[in-house]
């Protein structure tokens with residue numbers, strides 16, 4: 001439901017096929033799979049990535065880590081470098097805080113700008129959502145709307161700072 005809250009003048013690509021990426025394996029780099037080429041080109045053209053993810057065992061889901069690993073290669077042409085990255089997670093009791101921290105710990109080393117504030121971490125709401133991510137609980141819908149708006153404002157602010165003349 002989160003992407004429905006984004007303003008119409010923003011060009012948004014929803015990447016809901018991240019599970020089509022093969023597991024990171026440098027042996028595949030000589031003949032890159034089509035999904036990897038597509039993913040890298042989308043990121044290359046993007047200003048910012050808003051990554052929605054769950055938390056698995058106090059860390060990011062392997063699909064999220066895998067998708068990130070693919071855009072950190074090759075080292076001389078990392079498409080992740082310079083991107084503004086924000087997370088939104090839905091998980092169990094943690095809300096995904098550990099998953100976000102795990103990724104935030106290394107992304108700056110790759111030249112990405114991580115927007116940590118305001119944190120968007122939904123704890124134990126999965127059972128209140130339908131398959132499309134909608135909820136009949138008005139309070140949940142309202143808090144997702146508010147969270148997306150404030151996160152987006154922070155991302156836009158980070159982009160302005162990144163692009164401001166020094």
Ligand SMILES: Cc1cc2nc3c(=O)[nH]c(=O)nc-3n(C[C@H](O)[C@H](O)[C@H](O)COP(=O)(O)O)c2cc1C
Nearest residue numbers: 054055056057058059090091092093094095096126
């Ligand atoms: C293997 C596994 C480990 C998980 N570990 C955590 C965890 O450490 N912390 C947490 O808050 N939620 C954890 N969860 C819950 C998930 O983050 C998520 O809320 C749950 O799988 C519902 O996902 P859904 O929204 O895709 O239905 C775990 C789930 C799985 C399957």
